[in-house]
Amino acid sequence: MKRIQLGNTVFEGKNDVYLLDGDRTVLVDVGVSLPDVREQLRDGLAAHDLTVADVDEIFLTHWHHDHAGLAGELQRESGATVRIHEADAPLVAGDETAENDDDERLRAALDDWAMPVESRERLLSFLDSHDELAGEDVDVTPFTDGETFDVNGRTLEAVHLPGHAAGLSAFAFDGESGREAFVGDAILPKYTPNVGGADLRVDSPLAQYVDSLLRLVDLDLARAWPGHRDVIDDPSARALTILDHHRERTENVVSVLAEHGPCDTWTVSAHLFGDLDEIHILHGPGEAYAHLDHLARHGVVERDGREYELVDETVDVDALFPAVER
Template sequence: MVVAFDHGGGVRAVRVPIPDNPLGYTLVYVVDTDRGPVLVDTGWDDPGSWDTLAAGLAACGTAVGEVYGVVVTHHHPDHHGLSARVREASGAWVTLHAADAAIVRRTRETRPEQWWSYMAAKLTAAGAPEEHVAPLRTPRAGNLPGLSPAPPDREIVHGELLDLPGRRLRAIWTPGHTPGHVCLHLEEQHPGGLPGDGRLFSGDHLLPGISPHIGLYEDPDDATVTDPLGDYLDSLERIGRLTPAEVLPAHQHPFTDAPGRVRALLDHHQGRLAGLLALLAEPLTPWRLAERMEWNRPWADLPYGSRTIAVSEAESHLRRLVKLGRAEPVPGSDPVAYAAV
């Protein structure tokens, strides 16, 4: 069933399904411009998702072939996945922030087996048991989505007005969920007259009911120690200073009171960091820390891929605590364990 919504003021949304994912769908926004529709994100690269996107555009009174441009909030496959097919069908330009464009290029240039080897080494260093690492030693390339994402034609610059003729859509760089995540501020009066400053396409940065995954920024050829959680918290503060009348996220549903949601997320992460400090009263590897953290289900019930993601999130929180001087690695530990200070 095609599900499309009219948000007024020349903005519509299409629910594009994500196969086998609890999020269910990506909300692809269709923004009318003087040159034709521009999409904010495209959805997962899957035949069923493509059919839904095409049918949804028809329900919005347009077609894939009429798309003028694609603005991608970030490089993840449920957002960027169908960009290449849209561009092939329409000749549309595709734009992505430079930091995520670099990830796209690296992904396209890196052999799949190099990624598997890198992931195995990272998980081993995090203290993962051999039974979790072993499947990565004999992988099948088809198991990893997004191996050939579409390279963008243009790169988004923080603060710029994007090429949407007749509209004012400003890019706001909000790293955290990915290095190049952007929110998009539609600087126009709300069509329903809600008080506030326009509307915000928030991607995965600001969601109404869940906190986005904050993992590590991975690059097999770069040993730079990044601080994704610190980046995310800083980005939340930046968005908190906006007062959009409405937020249009990539998942769940639209909502108001962006500053209130920002405060709730800041409080959530501060509380989580405090809870992790209590756990680190004893030295723990990132894997052992992840086992003790609270997730949306018990650790024993988390599927394989979710455990890998959970360990990445545990490491991002550890990096924040280390940078704040609240935790440190235990000398001589192998794999490296961390303890509160």
């Protein structure tokens, strides 16, 4: 297995594309559809005496453009099979109904979160100006959780880990040091993957993401190969660190409501993150919403219109998250 790192100035930093070479040339993720990234991927393949035409199969961890954007043009040039979880398949395929539903869902969320008009316009302008990042439509081959694939004598197992995206999936395999996995953005070595704003289709986003973190812990991976930056040498520890981060953020949300009284999602986001720009105009309130939703489902807050009111000021936040043996 070889890693090709691609530039990414729009999202979480350098993207990782993994090359599984052998009898068949297989890629895990492909990067965003931008001219410089396209050339970096071609150069990365050339460094291993390969061209785009040699690619036989592409596994996508999820639908986000910085992971799937180049898949369509790579498929057009190579005829590669492109595999992605069934939940994300319509968006990568360019299904018009799925795209329209996603756009309607976005506008409804911005209204529900009480995003100010100026911030909404800045966000929509940013998103419209980056439409090309999605690249060409793809003829996708969907898979489901638990499916296995033989790749050059190695078995990849799809592990569905929703939260950051509805269809986000890792691909687990037996590596040199034990069980390993390509994990996309399920866990990252530096940042915590956004939950709540990164994919508005995810119901109960924080609860689903917590379940995915616990599933990663249970996998007891020796190493994880993420979608950005460098290898994670203790994936279970990293998953637990991210779980702790969300527990602390939930405490922060409770503190905001205790200090300021009933607040809408945008106001809570402003107290947590301050001023936001570009994609973070979506991700900030999305994260605040994920935590407010989690608190509401546990009866800690009640919602009246767009505002959330703290009704249990003595809440034990630890009780809202599963106890994990460390």
